[in-house]
Amino acid sequence: MDIIEVRNLVKIFNHDIKAVDEITFNVKKGEIFGFLGPNGAGKTTTISMLCTLLKPTSGEARICNYDINSQQNKVRKCLGLVFQDSTLDDRLTARENLELHARLYGVPKEKRNKRIDQVLKMVELKDKEKSIVKTFSGGMLRRLEIARGLIHYPKILFLDEPTLGLDPQTRKHVWDYIVKLKKEYKMTIFLTTHYMEEADELCDRIAIIDHGKIIDLDTPKKLKDGLGGDTIILDVNDKDIDKTLKIYKNAKRFDGQIILSVKNAGKQIQKVLEKCRKNKIEVVEANIRKPTLNDVFLKMTGREIREEDVGLKEQLRRRSKHRFRGH
Amino acid sequence: MSEIEAVYTVWLREMIRYFRQKERIISSLVMPIFWLLIFGGSMRSSIDIGNVDYRSFITPGVIAMSLMFTSVMSGISIIWDKELGFMKEMLVSPVSRLSIVIGKALGTSTTAIIQGLMVMLISIAIGLKISLVTFLLIVPIMLLISLGLVGIGISIGSLMNNIEGFQLIMNFLVMPMFFLSGALFPINNLPIFLRIITYIDPLTYGVELLRYMIIGTSSIPIVVNFLIVSGFSSLTIISSVWLFSRRH
Numbered sequence: 329m330d331i332i333e334v335r336n337l338v339k340i341f342n343h344d345i346k347a348v349d350e351i352t353f354n355v356k357k358g359e360i361f362g363f364l365g366p367n368g369a370g371k372t373t374t375i376s377m378l379c380t381l382l383k384p385t386s387g388e389a390r391i392c393n394y395d396i397n398s399q400q401n402k403v404r405k406c407l408g409l410v411f412q413d414s415t416l417d418d419r420l421t422a423r424e425n426l427e428l429h430a431r432l433y434g435v436p437k438e439k440r441n442k443r444i445d446q447v448l449k450m451v452e453l454k455d456k457e458k459s460i461v462k463t464f465s466g467g468m469l470r471r472l473e474i475a476r477g478l479i480h481y482p483k484i485l486f487l488d489e490p491t492l493g494l495d496p497q498t499r500k501h502v503w504d505y506i507v508k509l510k511k512e513y514k515m516t517i518f519l520t521t522h523y524m525e526e527a528d529e530l531c532d533r534i535a536i537i538d539h540g541k542i543i544d545l546d547t548p549k550k551l552k553d554g555l556g557g558d559t560i561i562l563d564v565n566d567k568d569i570d571k572t573l574k575i576y577k578n579a580k581r582f583d584g585q586i587i588l589s590v591k592n593a594g595k596q597i598q599k600v601l602e603k604c605r606k607n608k609i610e611v612v613e614a615n616i617r618k619p620t621l622n623d624v625f626l627k628m629t630g631r632e633i634r635e636e637d638v639g640l641k642e643q644l645r646r647r648s649k650h651r652f653r654g655h
Numbered sequence: 656m657s658e659i660e661a662v663y664t665v666w667l668r669e670m671i672r673y674f675r676q677k678e679r680i681i682s683s684l685v686m687p688i689f690w691l692l693i694f695g696g697s698m699r700s701s702i703d704i705g706n707v708d709y710r711s712f713i714t715p716g717v718i719a720m721s722l723m724f725t726s727v728m729s730g731i732s733i734i735w736d737k738e739l740g741f742m743k744e745m746l747v748s749p750v751s752r753l754s755i756v757i758g759k760a761l762g763t764s765t766t767a768i769i770q771g772l773m774v775m776l777i778s779i780a781i782g783l784k785i786s787l788v789t790f791l792l793i794v795p796i797m798l799l800i801s802l803g804l805v806g807i808g809i810s811i812g813s814l815m816n817n818i819e820g821f822q823l824i825m826n827f828l829v830m831p832m833f834f835l836s837g838a839l840f841p842i843n844n845l846p847i848f849l850r851i852i853t854y855i856d857p858l859t860y861g862v863e864l865l866r867y868m869i870i871g872t873s874s875i876p877i878v879v880n881f882l883i884v885s886g887f888s889s890l891t892i893i894s895s896v897w898l899f900s901r902r903h
Contacts, residue, residue, distance in 0.1 A: 379747050404749040415740035419672050431664040432748040434657040 337387035349540035362531035371520035408477030433480035467498035558593035565610035665758025715865035716838025726804035729763035730812030800861035806891025
């Protein structure tokens, strides 16, 4: 039995907008499982259903072996949640926010303070515990929310776009915490993201989701290997371009550069450079490019994930419209 | 047990938020003081209401006003929680919707009672005489009145997603309810059609209840007042629980 089991889950908004379309997947205990897809692919809707904020149109799901439709309180108790937008009370202090959470989740009085101290230390906010949350930066807010999600010792932590809107340095910081949670606390983590690097770096397995459907599900490595090989990009002296193309018959010319498709670029590049030297081809620059998850997404859908960011406003509008529907 | 803890938690948060906004507490006392000192003082000679002086007469009305304006804030607070996001934190926690509403209702009522008592203390400071027993008995009555108004606030707050819409509805509801409640004038002197509207206004019975407690007389029998206020409060609280659970 897996810790999350989802079968043919469907969510239809306003009778015709299929936000989530018959998705089926399992999440194993102790893994970091990622939902990767553009904005509006149905990631947040799926999380909302799994954490019982939204009622599915059809299909079923079991979290820690509790049914999300009939055992909502038990499901809620075994989940920790960090939403895309802050759900902290900004008029309260960091510690007060954590205290309220502990009480809402029925953490016994004698354990409350110890656990609050523990999670505050973990996210390095112990010295800020008495500060009003309103004064916190985006990164601090996210860290505090992660800390809060852990107080009741959830079996699964849901993170919806955990690093959205954070600067690269803070993002790395949050990643470190997520990895730490898995390693030290053996926690199962379900995260959604539209950042390739994030999914690649963190996840044990990734479900690529688009238009409400899971289009592929595997480890990041296998997803990328499925594309068949790396690329070597050679920037040669202009007069040598034709000569190079003669040597490498299957090479492509793109924007003044030579593109070579190879199995293992790390080993091959040595030979390629050697051959160029022998043929007196002047190589200005040589680069290796490993396939990214973006290439995977591109191959599956014919689009890049990034293109979708233009529609962010539209998605936000839709999301806020649906945010408080359900039950 | 855990649901009682949940009610307490939601209540506790309201308390922390209330006491953290000291400037709001002070500013909310300006209107009642204005009514008591200036209006109550200046109209003293021009309104004849028998053997009670006008300022004492409107004191229950001004208390009711304080209760009302503070109580309907429950609706704003619900909408605010949705915008702030904290509502989600409560909704995904293993706590029933009933507990959230009851905690919110009791929290707002507590702040309303504190406001009401402050107005009463101001009245005492400027000359109102009441016994300690009355002072203590008035607290549960304030709670009863306030719960009814809190119920209206939460019901409407559950249906709306933005503060502007809420304020629009409230202006059409709160102001008429206050001015037609006999808070500022005796009901018996009104022309018949205004008197009918006054009898429809549930706040009238709350004001009358407070008036009986504070100055010892009311134009509607005390039992009637009590039953109507209790009935009204039960009704709006039930409606608020129902609407909140349905919408969230």
